[in-house]
Amino acid sequence: MSAREKFRGWLRRRRKSKAVRRADADLREFVYLDDVSVFSLITSRVGAIADQFTETQTDSLKGEIQTTGGVTAGVAKGEIKSKTEGTVTHSSQVLRKATVQATFKDLYELESSRLVIQPMATSVDPPKVRTVAEIIEGAGRTAFEGWVFSPGDWSRGAMAELRVELAADPIYKMSAAFDSFVELVKESPEMFPGLEDDLQEPLAINRLLQRMLVDLIPVRARALDYVAIENSGKVLLIHRKIADQIAGGGGAFQPLYIVGVTEQRLYWKDIRQVLYGNSTFNILCRVTDDSLKESWTPVKMVDVLGGVAPDLADAIREFGLLASGFLSGAYNAATNQEQLQSEHMIEALQKYSSLLVSASGSSLTVEAEAEIAAKAVSLGDSYASHESRRSAFEDIRNLVQRATATELDSSEAAKLRTAALVQAGFSIDGQFQAPPPKPLTPAEPLGRHMNVEMVAIYW
Incomplete structure (x- = not known):
């Protein structure tokens, strides 16, 4: 192999390696591509763009055969020439459709x-x-x-x-997650008792939001x-x-x-x-x-x-925060009205036992405290009527009197019962007063x- 051929081979390899590196630099995997914007932008720069590209490659092989013959007759001489020529041509056409990805490369x-x-x-x-x-x-x-x-x-x-x-x-994420959560509530209402009714208003807002998107x-x-x-x-x-x-x-x-x-x-x-x-x-x-x-x-x-x-617009603006708080636990079973009243009823019974012990001038053993606390939890659903509340407080009073070996005056016990209810969020007549909800703040x-x-x- 001559020095010239070696040099040409090296040059071809070098050009090929450069092309590979350039292709690697331009390699992109798209997850989103707006074809209208791409074609509009490049057209505004360069004018009309090609829709199709045609490449033609032609290889030709040409052969020639020449024959010469001579004839002599006296002083006269003649010459006959025969020439045969043949050509073989092979053409290949490569047609490729211009894609938005190729156009994006040109635009970039x-x-x-x-x-x-x-x-x-x-x-x-x-x-x-x-x-x-x-x-x-x-x-x-x-x-x-x-x-x-x-x-x-x-x-x-x-x-x-x-x-x-x-x-x-x-x-958008909260809207999609809220839809999935609502479907779960509808399919398994026993897992979320009483919650389906509370979802009606945010569900209506979510439907309107999706239509607007x-x-x-x-x-x-x-x-x-x-x-x-x-x-x-x-x-x-x-x-x-x-x-x-x-x-x-x-x-x-x-x-x-x-x-x-x-x-x-x-x-x-x-x-x-x-x-x-x-x-x-x-x-x-x-x-x-x-x-x-x-x-x-x-x-x-x-x-x-x-x-x-404007009110509906404000409701939609706040939907993201409301849904975020709802799905992250800010609006969970504890915010259900019944569950919330049950928790506060337990709190009222526990406060009542503490007030009774203080009024008796005695103290409770660890075992007695555990027994009264367990009894208060078991009576947590006794908030529904005046009779059930009165019976629950009476049970707690009996346990405290037995544990302290004292007996309190009925009028004094009634005053302490009212004080315990008020401190736990109930009104004097025993109606629960829910605390105002805490304002939700953006998660981001x-x-x-x-x-x-x-x-x-x-x-």
Whole structure:
């Protein structure tokens, strides 16, 4: 093999290895891809795009046979030439349909230099800072480019790529979980006695909410590489590599959430695997708001409904918190009216025994305390009528008198019974007064929200 052939072989292998590395860099597995946005964006950049691509490869083999013969007659000489030529041609045509994934690759290569935010290479070191003030002062300087952003650095429609922890908005997750829970209650009502009636109002709100979503899934993804900070009314995005340099300054930073609405039909994977696992993905998106909001309305129709039925709109806004509290245990069997009254009746009987012991001037043995406590628990359902309550208190009084070897005056015992009922949440006539419910608070921490249009989600 000549030196030239060896060089050509090395060159072919080198080009092939470069192509493999380039293909690996472009390898993406999509979980969501909006084909309308992809084709619209690339068409706005380059104009009409090809729908089909044709590649033709032709191999030709040409052969030639030439024969020469001579004839001599006196002084005259003649020559006869015969030439035969043959050509064999083989053509192969490769036809491939342009797919949205291939078009996305072209779009990404076209837009990569225009992205206002994109993942920072791991090999690049951030500028050194010691205080939050140094970050604020560094904003806008060349050394902080790509590390510190202000919403003024982009306009509506700008494209960005961010690494996020992907999740559906809590109101969507709670709505789906609430539906499953309601079905369980209906299938096994004996497991949740009296609970089905309490679910009617939130169930009606949930049905209205699902109709307003119309197969749309609101996404609230936490940005992994950036956090937000507010200073003198100005909000900045700070790369985590810079924020981590601030010792004890973590309280000044807020999480950044990438929020937007996606279409269920455009997911390439099962949404339960994608939106409920808090997995890490990259998002290519278009910014729809040039500011970072403190809150976000995942169901856009709620704002429209607010002008017609503000009370109903408020109920839908609070549904996420109500459902979250309900499913996490804030609304459990203890909030059932009957169970709640039973628990407070037990409390009243135990308070009554303590007041009787104090009035007698004696004390109880451990065994007597255990016996009276067990008796109070067994009489917990005696709150329904005046007669049942009176009988339960009388049983406790008899146990205390026997344990202390004393006998209390009936009028004094009646006063102590009333005091025990009031302290346990009952009125003087024995009617239970339920305590006001504790306000529910959001499960998610507060943060800043970047409103976007989701173009693609991949890893």
